[in-house]
Amino acid sequence: MWLLNTEKLTLEYFNEAQVKGLPYAILSHTWGSDEILFHELRGDQKALQGRAGWAKLDRFCNTALTHGLRYAWMDTCCIDKRNSADVSEAINSSYKYYYDSAVCFIHLEDVYKYADGASNSLGRAEVTRDQLLARLRTTRWATRGWTLQECIAPERRRFLASDWSEIQDGDDLLDALAESTRIDKDLLKDRDLLRNFCIAERMKWASRRQTTRTEDVAYCLMGIFEVHMPVLYGEGAKNAFKRLQREIMQSSLDTTIFVWHGNYESSGLLAQSPSDFAETPPLGLWAPQDLSPFSMTNIGVCIRLKIINDGNKLLAALQCNVQTPTGQWETPMIYLEPVLDADFVVQGKRWRAYRRIRCAELLTLPSKRLEGCSYEDIAVLQDEQYELVCQTKEHHVSRSMASETGSK
Structure with a gap:
């Protein structure tokens, strides 16, 4: 598992034994067009420092550091996406990464604390709590496939507005979160209640979410259903989702x-x-x-x-x-x-x-x-089975007709 050193902003590798018990922060966010990738961060950092993705990485690491965490994980730069084995391992382990984290920082880049969409105070009044929660209810973060598990799995969540300032926790925030995600409030309070929710209910949470890669509509749910399967980009969303259901069926009697x-x-x-x-x-x-x-x-x-x-x-x-x-x-x-x-x-x-x-x-x-x-x-x-049945029946009739014609 690759982790960010929050002081040096460099990547360090830890094996499974080393990661166990190591406190680290983890980020939940929506990707922008200028994210810093694994191979870029392993190269010359000076060439990265004017990019928007660098500013996000820097703010995340600084936030983690202020909470006393020397290490952090960020999906944009802690996975070598040029390595298919690394991608498969990270996707199959991502729920566990969030579950084992010390704290998950959820950065809502489209939720502003100030009027007129301003990202800082510069003479502008801060919006009311109700207005802030109204913006949270419509955040793009709640529409993405991968952020479903990122919302459920962590033991501690900290919501951050666009300027990286913390949104005060509270029961009203949970209400807004439950409304926007359709996730039961009790589960938002206690992640270990997940098994109390039937398959169809969990699927419902994901039913209106989108993913950039079509197959991720299935892959992003593996942790929610506690299953693992090979990652096969190119198979298409329909095939990936069928494979997911087959894996679920092997270990569940939930009809x-x-x-x-x-x-x-x-x-x-x-x-x-x-x-x-x-x-x-x-x-x-x-x-x-x-x-x-x-x-x-x-x-x-x-x-x-x-x-x-x-x-x-x-x-x-x-x-x-x-x-x-x-x-x-x-x-x-x-x-x-x-x-x-x-x-x-x-x-x-x-x-x-x-x-x-x-x-x-x-x-x-x-x-x-x-x-x-x-x-x-x-x-x-x-x-696919129905099409094969229809095809074999058609071929059988054709052969029978041919045999009858030949015997006359």
């Missing part, structure tokens, strides 16, 4: 991962983006004894669900509860469509293949409505 709604005519059981969880209502988990195992296989998500044949539509009950607008707890339902001629035999049992349809619709049913409904072992095909 809220399937409670999403997207504007798709048909889909598999996995979401395509965190944005699919944007309007997720309050959810409740079922007791383990009421759950059926589920897994991702080469034929899709295999799961046992209660199926209702309601006239001309099929409904499947997801194994969790959702709170309706009237305050009642009901079972979320999804619409299914059979994939014809695509049944599979899994461990001696026949599993019917389905696709999820009408994905934008939210339907719930009272638990009593499901009494007496039978369970069915099903496989819900993801896009």
